[in-house]
Amino acid sequence: xxxxxxxxxxxxxxxxxxxxxxxxxxxxxxxxxxxxxxxxxxxxxxxxxxxxxxxxxxxxxxxxxxxxxxxxxxxxxxxxxxxxxxxxxxxxxxxxxxxxxxxxxxxxxxxxxxxxxxxxxxxxxxxxxxxxxxxxxxxxxxxxxxxxxxxxxxxxxxxxxxxxxxxxxxxxxxxxxxxxxxxxxxxxxxxxxxxxxxxxxxxxxxxxxxxxxxxxxxxxxxxxxxxxxxxxxxxxxxxxxxxxxxxxxxxxxxxxxxxxxxxxxxxxxxxxxxxxxxxxxxxxxxxxxxxxxxxxxxxxxxxxxxxxxxxxxxxxxxxxxxxxxxxxxxx
Numbered sequence: 001x002x003x004x005x006x007x008x009x010x011x012x013x014x015x016x017x018x019x020x021x022x023x024x025x026x027x028x029x030x031x032x033x034x035x036x037x038x039x040x041x042x043x044x045x046x047x048x049x050x051x052x053x054x055x056x057x058x059x060x061x062x063x064x065x066x067x068x069x070x071x072x073x074x075x076x077x078x079x080x081x082x083x084x085x086x087x088x089x090x091x092x093x094x095x096x097x098x099x100x101x102x103x104x105x106x107x108x109x110x111x112x113x114x115x116x117x118x119x120x121x122x123x124x125x126x127x128x129x130x131x132x133x134x135x136x137x138x139x140x141x142x143x144x145x146x147x148x149x150x151x152x153x154x155x156x157x158x159x160x161x162x163x164x165x166x167x168x169x170x171x172x173x174x175x176x177x178x179x180x181x182x183x184x185x186x187x188x189x190x191x192x193x194x195x196x197x198x199x200x201x202x203x204x205x206x207x208x209x210x211x212x213x214x215x216x217x218x219x220x221x222x223x224x225x226x227x228x229x230x231x232x233x234x235x236x237x238x239x240x241x242x243x244x245x246x247x248x249x250x251x252x253x254x255x256x257x258x259x260x261x262x263x264x265x266x267x268x269x270x271x272x273x274x275x276x277x278x279x280x281x282x283x284x285x286x287x288x289x290x291x292x293x294x295x296x297x298x299x300x301x302x303x304x305x306x307x308x309x310x311x312x313x314x315x316x317x318x319x320x321x322x323x324x325x326x327x328x329x330x331x
Contacts, residue, residue, distance in 0.1 A: 003262070020087040031060055034075050036102055041285045044107045044149070044297070045099035051318045052079075052303055065084045071303075071320075078284050079301040080109040082316070085126065088135050090216065092142025094150035099174075103260040109299060110139060110180070113156045113173060118164035121273070121307025128143040130174050136180045140187060147189040151252075151299050152219070153181060154226045157210050158197040170301060178215035185218055189224035193252050196222035199230040200262065208245045220294070221250035228298040229262040229271075229278055236290055243292050253288075255281035256298035260330050273309040274322060275329040302326050 032049040034056070047053070052075035059068035092108065099106035112135055114123030159175060177194065184192045187306035194216050197207055216222055220249040222242065225235040232255055234295045239251040259279030263271045280302055286295045303323025305312035312319055325331065 007268075010102040027077075029240075031058045031073060031160075032056040032072075034072075035062070036104060037076070037078065037284075039103065041287050042078065042283070043105050044284055044302060045095075045102055045104035045288060046076060046078045047081065047098070050075060050079065055303075055318070055320055055323070064107075065290065067324060070324055073280060073304045074323060077108055077298055078104070079109050079298040080091065082109045082111055083139055085112055085124070087183070088138035089142040092139045093144070094142075096146040100146045106143075107149050107150055107251045107297060107299070108139070108143075109151045109154070110136070111154055113153045113176065115165060115169050115173075117155060118159055121266050122308070126147075127175055132176050133179060134329075136183050140183050140190075143184075143187055143190055144251075148187075149191045149252075149295075149297075150184055150193070151223050151226065151297075152184075152192055152194045153177060154195045154299075157195060157207065157214050157316070158201065161206050161210050164224050174210075174213045176246050178218075178325060181215040181219050181305075183219075193221050193222040193223040194219050194273075195226050195241075196224055196227045196242055198228040199234040200228065201238070204238060204241045205245070211242065211246055216246055216249060219249075219253065222246070223252050223254065223297075224301065225254040225258060227272070227306065229260075229275065231258055231261045232282055232289070234261075236276065236293055240290070246293070250292050250294045252295045252297050252299075253293060254299040255284070255296040256300045256302050257281060257326060270309055273306040274312040274319075276310070277324075278326060279329040280326050 029049045032053045035055045035209045036046050052071055055071045056068045056075050083091050096106045098318045112126050114125045114128055114132055126135055160170050181192055183308055186191050194214060196211055222238045235253045244247050257278050258281040263275030282296045284297050288296055303318055305315055305317050307315040
């Protein structure tokens with residue numbers, strides 16, 4: 001049964017809020033020399049103090065240049081900043097201000113829907129609907145008029161479709177997603193993409209109406225392959241099936257770990273969870289292979305665990321060994 005996972009609280013937010021994100025004596029990634037990508041092809045912000053950047057700095061300090069060079073492949077690309085549950089306004093402001101200062105767009109991921117992840121590795125989320133609405137209000141206030149692209153609630157729609165979210169929560173979830181899209185789209189420079197699953201989902205027609213009920217018509221589009229491994233080609237094909245039935249909506253593809261495609265061995269129920277032999281995919285860019293695809297993005301941060309499986313730490317925690325293997329092409 002298909003599952004996708006990702007995420008934890010945004011990392012490095014305290015440093016960003018304190019204004020220490022661009023280097024200096026207190027910067028934990030000092031020495032990594034992480035810079036922005038060319039804006040024309042990749043307008044999204046690279047966090048110079050992200051976890052991968054810190055790992056690069058640590059490897060360099062220890063004289064491990066080969067390992068540092070490998071992790072640099074991750075550190076030098078823009079990745080999603082997953083906003084945590086406690087300080088949404090401060091985190092959203094910190095990330096968008098840092099991105100704005102660099103002349104780039106912040107890529108934010110919102111993953112706090114009540115009854116999240118059906119009680120599995122990434123379980124949690126807001127306590128109730130009112131708490132979620134207040135959290136979204138905080139995110140929106142933090143973004144303000146600055147430029148941001150938001151990936152909204154990985155899994156939230158698909159877990160309504162696949163039956164693992166109990167029926168009594170469905171109506172509220174649709175209402176919360178619609179409200180979140182409306183709130184975020186009321187901002188001056190924010191784009192919103194609602195998560196819509198991946199190419200491994202066997203019945204894309206079942207996703208169409210739920211996407212509409214969740215308010216995709218008011219969003220800029222939808223996101224596919226978040227935290228998953230399906231090839232870019234298959235992800236585009238899946239996205240185009242949905243687009244054709246949602247008013248030709250545009251979409252974005254998470255290419256963070258799809259370089260070798262999906263894992264087909266082992267337990268089918270956990271092929272999404274820290275699978276071996278995977279690789280980084282296409283670098284983030286707005287210059288894609290199809291006019292319906294607005295961007296290839298690294299929504300899931302490569303090197304962060306999917307959950308406590310195959311020897312991995314908790315979901316969202318950095319796992320250096322896995323990051324090294326992704327950057328080496330799965331070897």
